[in-house]
Amino acid sequence: xxxxxxxxxxxxxxxxxxxxxxxxxxxxxxxxxxxxxxxxxxxxxxxxxxxxxxxxxxxxxxxxxxxxxxxxxxxxxxxxxxxxxxxxxxxxxxxxxxxxxxxxxxxxxxxxxxxxxxxxxxxxxxxxxxxxxxxxxxxxxxxxxxxxxxxxxxxxxxxxxxxxxxxxxxxxxxxxxxxxxxxxxxxxxxxxxxxxxxxxxxxxxxxxxxxxxxxxxxxxxxxxxxxxxxxxxxxxxxxxxxxxxxxxxxxxxxxxxxxxxxxxxxxxxxxxxxxxxxxxxxxxxxxxxxxxxxxxxxxxx
Amino acid sequence: xxxxxxxxxxxxxxxxxxxxxxxxxxxxxxxxxxxxxxxxxxxxxxxxxxxxxxxxxxxxxxxxxxxxxxxxxxxxxxxxxxxxxxxxxxxxxxxxxxxxxxxxxxxxxxxxxxxxxxxxxxxxxxxxxxxxxxxxxxxxxxxxxxxxxxxxxxxxxxxxxxxxxxxxxxxxxxxxxxxxxxxxxxxxxxxxxxxxxxxxxxxxxxxxxxxxxxxxxxxxxxxxxxxxxxxxxxxxxxxxxxxxxxxxxxxxxxxxxxxxxxxxxxxxxxxxxxxxxxxxxxxxxxxxxxxxxxxxxxxxxxxxxxxxxxxxxxxxxxxxxxxxxxxxxxxx
Amino acid sequence: xxxxxxxxxxxxxxxxxxxxxxxxxxxxxxxxxxxxxxxxxxxxxxxxxxxxxxxxxxxxxxxxxxxxxxxxxxxxxxxxxxxxxxxxxxxxxxxxxxxxxxxxxxxxxxxxxxxxxxxxxxxxxxxxxxxxxxxxxxxxxxxxxxxxxxxxxxxxxxxxxxxxxxxxxxxxxxxxxxxxxxxxxxxxxxxxxxxxxxxxxxxxxxxxxxxxxxxxxxxxxxxxxxxxxxxxxxxxxxxxxxxxxxxxxxxxxxxxxxxxxxxxxxxxxxxxxxxxxxxxxxxxxxxxxxxxxxxxxxxxxxxxxxxxxxxxxxxxxxxxxxxxxxx
Numbered sequence: 026x027x028x029x030x031x032x033x034x035x036x037x038x039x040x041x042x043x044x045x046x047x048x049x050x051x052x053x054x055x056x057x058x059x060x061x062x063x064x065x066x067x068x069x070x071x072x073x074x075x076x077x078x079x080x081x082x083x084x085x086x087x088x089x090x091x092x093x094x095x096x097x098x099x100x101x102x103x104x105x106x107x108x109x110x111x112x113x114x115x116x117x118x119x120x121x122x123x124x125x126x127x128x129x130x131x132x133x134x135x136x137x138x139x140x141x142x143x144x145x146x147x148x149x150x151x152x153x154x155x156x157x158x159x160x161x162x163x164x165x166x167x168x169x170x171x172x173x174x175x176x177x178x179x180x181x182x183x184x185x186x187x188x189x190x191x192x193x194x195x196x197x198x199x200x201x202x203x204x205x206x207x208x209x210x211x212x213x214x215x216x217x218x219x220x221x222x223x224x225x226x227x228x229x230x231x232x233x234x235x236x237x238x239x240x241x242x243x244x245x246x247x248x249x250x251x252x253x254x255x256x257x258x259x260x261x262x263x264x265x266x267x268x269x270x271x272x273x274x275x276x277x278x279x280x281x282x283x284x285x286x287x288x289x290x291x292x293x294x295x296x297x298x299x300x301x302x303x304x305x306x307x308x309x310x311x312x313x314x315x316x317x318x319x320x321x322x323x324x325x326x
Numbered sequence: 327x328x329x330x331x332x333x334x335x336x337x338x339x340x341x342x343x344x345x346x347x348x349x350x351x352x353x354x355x356x357x358x359x360x361x362x363x364x365x366x367x368x369x370x371x372x373x374x375x376x377x378x379x380x381x382x383x384x385x386x387x388x389x390x391x392x393x394x395x396x397x398x399x400x401x402x403x404x405x406x407x408x409x410x411x412x413x414x415x416x417x418x419x420x421x422x423x424x425x426x427x428x429x430x431x432x433x434x435x436x437x438x439x440x441x442x443x444x445x446x447x448x449x450x451x452x453x454x455x456x457x458x459x460x461x462x463x464x465x466x467x468x469x470x471x472x473x474x475x476x477x478x479x480x481x482x483x484x485x486x487x488x489x490x491x492x493x494x495x496x497x498x499x500x501x502x503x504x505x506x507x508x509x510x511x512x513x514x515x516x517x518x519x520x521x522x523x524x525x526x527x528x529x530x531x532x533x534x535x536x537x538x539x540x541x542x543x544x545x546x547x548x549x550x551x552x553x554x555x556x557x558x559x560x561x562x563x564x565x566x567x568x569x570x571x572x573x574x575x576x577x578x579x580x581x582x583x584x585x586x587x588x589x590x591x592x593x594x595x596x597x598x599x600x601x602x603x604x605x606x607x608x609x610x611x612x613x614x615x616x617x618x619x620x621x622x623x624x625x626x627x628x629x630x631x632x633x634x635x636x637x638x639x640x641x642x643x644x645x646x647x648x649x650x651x652x653x654x655x656x657x658x
Numbered sequence: 659x660x661x662x663x664x665x666x667x668x669x670x671x672x673x674x675x676x677x678x679x680x681x682x683x684x685x686x687x688x689x690x691x692x693x694x695x696x697x698x699x700x701x702x703x704x705x706x707x708x709x710x711x712x713x714x715x716x717x718x719x720x721x722x723x724x725x726x727x728x729x730x731x732x733x734x735x736x737x738x739x740x741x742x743x744x745x746x747x748x749x750x751x752x753x754x755x756x757x758x759x760x761x762x763x764x765x766x767x768x769x770x771x772x773x774x775x776x777x778x779x780x781x782x783x784x785x786x787x788x789x790x791x792x793x794x795x796x797x798x799x800x801x802x803x804x805x806x807x808x809x810x811x812x813x814x815x816x817x818x819x820x821x822x823x824x825x826x827x828x829x830x831x832x833x834x835x836x837x838x839x840x841x842x843x844x845x846x847x848x849x850x851x852x853x854x855x856x857x858x859x860x861x862x863x864x865x866x867x868x869x870x871x872x873x874x875x876x877x878x879x880x881x882x883x884x885x886x887x888x889x890x891x892x893x894x895x896x897x898x899x900x901x902x903x904x905x906x907x908x909x910x911x912x913x914x915x916x917x918x919x920x921x922x923x924x925x926x927x928x929x930x931x932x933x934x935x936x937x938x939x940x941x942x943x944x945x946x947x948x949x950x951x952x953x954x955x956x957x958x959x960x961x962x963x964x965x966x967x968x969x970x971x972x973x974x975x976x977x978x979x980x981x982x983x984x985x
Contacts, residue, residue: 528917
């Protein structure tokens, strides 16, 4: 419809500048982005801003166990958020746990994205029975509950960060494959792909240099939402005791550890890690929502 | 004897089949959907483009003119028939020869918005192919792109910009520059000015003309707009539902169209000289290419229809030197 | 006689993130009953927004900021939504380039037509049905009885457009606004649509505003032509005079750009440059940067419209008229 003449006005800014400007228009998204950035920052700097390394058993004193927030530890520092059942400083444990949760989520997200996007791209470009087979596997994968599949995989593979990441990748690649295939199917019908064929450019060049960059927008949106899912899923698995080991506690492990004390009034052992997890997931999702609005051309006026 | 045409199509057929997947076949079994559908987009189309000429291809939607252009440009294969480049079957060429011939025919597209990759800078859009094919070195590339941009009337200073930062007319110039960058001999323009405003359209048409003289190009100019074809083309081919119905030198065709469809097309086009004209158009819809009528495809709409037209498709035959028409009236 | 539509100083602006786009900026024209006015302009000239403004269909961030739209003497700019709704589809009808803008894809053609009838008049079901059938027949659709039970997707593009026209004209409106209704159609189908509209409009004495980029179409259809450029009407007048002897350099340039009048093998007289952004419309004459006759004073202030006979144009240095007179 030609109702809006502003669309035809020449735009002088680059796509990225426009994207940034629109991104920053929404206060909630900006707030979420700041919260998320702060969480990443404290997670990265954890060793320098915590009084204790919770993985170093020599620094942990079992006598400090289950102390409420604000008590002094035997080492002399204040337990700002209290301590858990093994005497770890909760504040330190949360920051270290955040490190693990974020890196597991991000790493599994990136690997799943690369694997899924490549598979989806190939499916869209090759077509025929290859596409049909790939997409049926994707359908099958997506029809099974993610937690169930992950539980079974972890049960088979065993514990450990690498195993968890592998399980999360297997659970998530299908989302990326489906997203990329859908947008690649749209892109390959556009005339710039015909032009590239006419210019005798190689298939892999057309696929990865021409089509893929134009599929990035939906991929980024799915990527943020899926990373939040991955973090939540890892927390779920750890909470159920099949995720990460007690020696390297992620947020899920911390919540699980405190769960048995909930009814005895020692709420802080589960509560504070829970808040950290909540903040992480909600902030990523809010940023993802805004990304979807900004990057989706159909929602634009 | 005429010289060998630069580019020729010989009895080109193109069928688009929609193969059904399992769910589709199930739907057919249950009677919920029609079976495999075949669109016969091109039905035995032959034409020849002579070196240095502008050949116009005219027709309405569904006539197959864009499909023909894409097959001639090597973007999609024909279902059957041969494409000849200077007399040689293009599909039998190999190695560097194949590449040279493929690059010799380039295409300029209709939609200035979707025909340029939105994620690439203008310099990359134009420079990618010649660099990949080793036609220019990386050191020469900058100057090479500048020269082409100047040739198409764009300021080389803008080459680091993205397509969305240009107007429709400028984008079409970039599309032309991209085609020119691999030094083609023949350019296929598929509705290349249809999406542009009148005043911009004239600029681009003039640019096509300038480039033809400067670079010794041959054009296949596909358009639904008779006014433009009349102005730019030396010869015109008229298509209807996948077949060529008439071909003639431009002046002869517009002075005395032979095929009843061409007559209807010329009569139906609005003209600037009209004043309070009683528009009286040819009756009937354009049939679906999924299910074209038997015999002559135009017979359901033709005012001169005879019994023979319903059964037998007329052959394209010479009615005057250089003029071909596919109508039974010429044999009567 | 009161004109069917009388527009004075209409301005519709879009308040966008990047600034105010003056899509329509001081447009005035009128259409008498039974008259056909061709509103011609290139993309971004504001011709479609003018049409939407008359219908009260300008969506935010757009707004009619000034001017009057008098429909049979009644000003529509201040009218409430209720009043506009009762006029639309009844006294004022519209046809768009895409017929699916008015057709509902999930309703049968017959239902949509009878709905349009009963929304504005008290007709029994069978009366409405009969009127719908006749209307389809009048736009040249074969076997209209059958088509009443068809859905829009069963029809070809040309047929859909004819159905849209049949619905638009079913209540014999006083004004029909047609926005590029034949642009997406093939030449032979376009001829059919033009013939139908021409016949029906003449029969019901409907005033017709035909918005298009194509001068050739309105040459044979319209009584008068108004040429828009960058949100303003630069020239308007009777078809014959305007096409044979344009006074505004833009009209002349537009006509010269058409390949129809050019000699084969020659050059087209093109207009250099491109239309200005509506966000940043230059002062004075918006065409002056592309105009061969522009002088410094063309950039001074808003160019007042001059009237010579039935011709109106906004130019300080107009081209000579047919008698060779400049003013």
